[in-house]
Amino acid sequence: MKPLPDSRGYFGPYGGRFVPETLMAPLEELTQAWQEARRDRAFRRELAELLSTYCGRPTPLSFAGRLTKHLGGAAVYLKREDLCHTGAHKINNAVGQCLLARRMGKARVIAETGAGQHGVAVATAAALLGLHCRVYMGTEDERRQALNVYRMKLLGAEVVGVDAGSKTLKDAINESLRDWVSSVSSTHYVMGSVMGPHPYPVMVREFQSVIGSEALLQIRKQHRSLPKMIVACVGGGSNAAGIFSAFVPYRQVDLVGVEAGGRGTRLGEHAARFSGGTPGVLHGTRSYVLQDQHGLVAETHSVSAGLDYPAVGPEHAWWHDSRRVTYVRVSDEEALDAFHLLSELEGIVPALETAHALAYVSHVAPRLGPGQAILVNLSGRGDKDVSEVARLEGVTL
Amino acid sequence: MKGRLEQAFVHARKRKRAAFIPYITAGDPTASRTVVLARSLERAGADVLELGVPFTDPIADGPTNQRAAERALSQGTTLSSVLAIVRELRFSSTIPVVLFSYFNPVHAYGLARFAVDAAAAGVDGVLFTDVPVDEAEAAREALRRVGIDLVLIVAPTSTRERVKAVRKLAGSFVYFVARIGVTGTRATLEEGLQDQVRMVRKLTRSRVAVGFGVSTPEQVSRISQFADGVVVGSALVQRIGELGDAPELPGEIEALARSFALATKRK
Numbered sequence: 001m002k003p004l005p006d007s008r009g010y011f012g013p014y015g016g017r018f019v020p021e022t023l024m025a026p027l028e029e030l031t032q033a034w035q036e037a038r039r040d041r042a043f044r045r046e047l048a049e050l051l052s053t054y055c056g057r058p059t060p061l062s063f064a065g066r067l068t069k070h071l072g073g074a075a076v077y078l079k080r081e082d083l084c085h086t087g088a089h090k091i092n093n094a095v096g097q098c099l100l101a102r103r104m105g106k107a108r109v110i111a112e113t114g115a116g117q118h119g120v121a122v123a124t125a126a127a128l129l130g131l132h133c134r135v136y137m138g139t140e141d142e143r144r145q146a147l148n149v150y151r152m153k154l155l156g157a158e159v160v161g162v163d164a165g166s167k168t169l170k171d172a173i174n175e176s177l178r179d180w181v182s183s184v185s186s187t188h189y190v191m192g193s194v195m196g197p198h199p200y201p202v203m204v205r206e207f208q209s210v211i212g213s214e215a216l217l218q219i220r221k222q223h224r225s226l227p228k229m230i231v232a233c234v235g236g237g238s239n240a241a242g243i244f245s246a247f248v249p250y251r252q253v254d255l256v257g258v259e260a261g262g263r264g265t266r267l268g269e270h271a272a273r274f275s276g277g278t279p280g281v282l283h284g285t286r287s288y289v290l291q292d293q294h295g296l297v298a299e300t301h302s303v304s305a306g307l308d309y310p311a312v313g314p315e316h317a318w319w320h321d322s323r324r325v326t327y328v329r330v331s332d333e334e335a336l337d338a339f340h341l342l343s344e345l346e347g348i349v350p351a352l353e354t355a356h357a358l359a360y361v362s363h364v365a366p367r368l369g370p371g372q373a374i375l376v377n378l379s380g381r382g383d384k385d386v387s388e389v390a391r392l393e394g395v396t397l
Numbered sequence: 398m399k400g401r402l403e404q405a406f407v408h409a410r411k412r413k414r415a416a417f418i419p420y421i422t423a424g425d426p427t428a429s430r431t432v433v434l435a436r437s438l439e440r441a442g443a444d445v446l447e448l449g450v451p452f453t454d455p456i457a458d459g460p461t462n463q464r465a466a467e468r469a470l471s472q473g474t475t476l477s478s479v480l481a482i483v484r485e486l487r488f489s490s491t492i493p494v495v496l497f498s499y500f501n502p503v504h505a506y507g508l509a510r511f512a513v514d515a516a517a518a519g520v521d522g523v524l525f526t527d528v529p530v531d532e533a534e535a536a537r538e539a540l541r542r543v544g545i546d547l548v549l550i551v552a553p554t555s556t557r558e559r560v561k562a563v564r565k566l567a568g569s570f571v572y573f574v575a576r577i578g579v580t581g582t583r584a585t586l587e588e589g590l591q592d593q594v595r596m597v598r599k600l601t602r603s604r605v606a607v608g609f610g611v612s613t614p615e616q617v618s619r620i621s622q623f624a625d626g627v628v629v630g631s632a633l634v635q636r637i638g639e640l641g642d643a644p645e646l647p648g649e650i651e652a653l654a655r656s657f658a659l660a661t662k663r664k
């Protein structure tokens with residue numbers, strides 16, 4: 001089988017480039033620049049060097065002993081992306097794309113952010129490489145991830161609040177695309193996940209694939225076999241694609257993506273694209289979209305800002321339809337329980353996004369045998385969520 | 398109907414002017430007002446009407462059109478109701494209508510069904526803001542079958558290869574985006590616009606209408622000297638937003654549109 005995507009950026013019927021004509025030539029230029037960079041040994045060396053000496057890679061694989069015992073089934077391993085510099089996997093992609101921007105001679109980068117982790121990662125990489133940085137963020141997300149807003153400002157980035165629609169990630173992407181349409185000759189848009197027009201889905205997946213390559217070696221060494229299952233949360237889908245990609249060829253490994261089930265199953269109450277969405281076109285790509293029958297994009301809800309998005313990366317749509325990956329949903333409440341569970345049993349406060357993956361693990365681990373392993377992508381740490389969780393639980397800090 | 402769009406350009410040319418193409422968002426302030434506004438624009442001298450299909454995530458639009466879309470959506474406007482507006486308009490007008498839409502509403506409606514229903518309603522052309530020529534094959538085929546023109550966009554950033562690709566699929570005119578940016582009013586015109594339009598006309602062998610940011614009669618007059626058509630959107634939409642559903646809305650818009658229509662004269 002030919003590797004996907006094809007030359008037009010399609011994963012089966014998903015992907016492509018649905019953007020204003022103004023962005024098409026720049027996207028062609030970006031594709032070419034990235035293709036050249038990934039073949040250039042000097043670029044690869046510089047990226048590898050930064051990932052190790054600046055971001056702290058490789059990240060460890062931790063055996064979660066007390067959690068495993070508590071759940072009473074499969075052995076649970078955690079791929080510790082929370083230990084990356086800035087606290088989440090987002091830095092892998094941000095450093096890669098900012099290096100590329102500098103190589104392309106762009107002095108300015110822009111980014112959208114939901115949880116603030118991608119925004120912080122881009123602000124960080126921009127500071128490191130001397131690029132101007134502006135981050136768009138929905139005002140609802142600015143409220144619930146206030147810590148990250150200030151962090152971005154400390155890093156020298158300009159943060160622009162977006163007060164349209166549901167005031168979350170989707171609206172921040174709209175505004176980023178509008179900025180880019182107007183500034184494309186001087187600016188690179190650092191998209192934060194495996195979504196958007198080609199080449200972003202494949203490029204971001206490749207920058208994140210370091211997670212899976214490391215994890216494959218580590219689990220073989222520490223568990224002495226492949227895991228039975230890999231679990232990752234899916235917002236746009238970059239941490240999941242990053243860890244899945246190394247394991248996709250191993251059919252015996254079950255891959256599970258966890259979406260935000262929010263507070264209910266009606267449209268508007270969740271962000272579970274694969275159970276509530278249908279194929280559509282949003283933000284430059286064809287994929288599953290939460291929308292009404294008129295093709296109007298629905299509002300979404302999740303306790304976690306990073307999963308609160310009505311579309312999903314096109315490769316996930318392809319993995320879904322071809323049944324290589326199973327997608328499940330976890331509610332706000334279950335995620336909050338898992339947030340506490342991991343904190344108390346392992347001494348790791350996870351991001352609320354990640355807590356969705358952990359909630360599914362606590363359902364499924366008891367049903368698997370003790371000889372089997374579950375590998376969870378611990379995509380980020382929860383420092384950014386501490387004050388919001390306190391607020392939700394009625395605690396005044 | 399292709400004939401009507403073609404005729405509109407021929408008609409304008411005979412009168413020594415560029416075609417005047419006003420844009421409004423369907424359903425803003427209400428569906429019935431849109432029909433009335435279309436008639437006002439026609440009386441003011443519009444040759445072609447561009448009707449925007451409101452969408453939740455208009456990434457190619459500046460604040461003025463974004464707000465118009467929000468107003469239209471809050472009235473419950475959908476693609477089906479936009480087609481109903483065109484049907485209604487057809488009782489009293491034969492002005493060529495080009496729908497200006499993001500792709501997702503049409504995708505959800507179903508391309509083939511949309512083409513048939515749009516043709517039956519009396520739509521003449523369709524322009525997708527977010528379907529570049531690379532993705533346009535299926536839409537163009539579905540629309541061609543029912544005799545609707547696909548209007549493709551060329552931008553200042555488009556390479557020669559891309560412009561040539563547009564030529565293969567272009568209908569009776571192509572739409573040249575006057576500037577690198579989103580829709581909205583602008584104080585000045587881009588330098589070199591005339592050369593760009595000449596180049597696009599040569600490479601696509603199509604008529605060229607110029608839009609995005611054209612907002613004063615002076616700008617319309619300058620563009621009319623070298624383009625086949627001029628699109629004026631945000632300046633009208635802005636005024637519609639200010640007036641809302643006020644009784645003087647149709648008269649005011651007619652007067653404003655007339656000032657643009659008169660400026661299309663070739664010197």
Ligand SMILES: Cc1ncc(COP(=O)(O)O)c(C=O)c1O
Pocket residue numbers: 088089090114115116117118192193194233234235236237238239240305306307351353354379380381
């Ligand atoms: C820690 C963490 N995990 C997951 C996500 C979701 O993004 P993705 O699905 O692209 O990994 C985010 C997004 O902000 C995040 O901060």
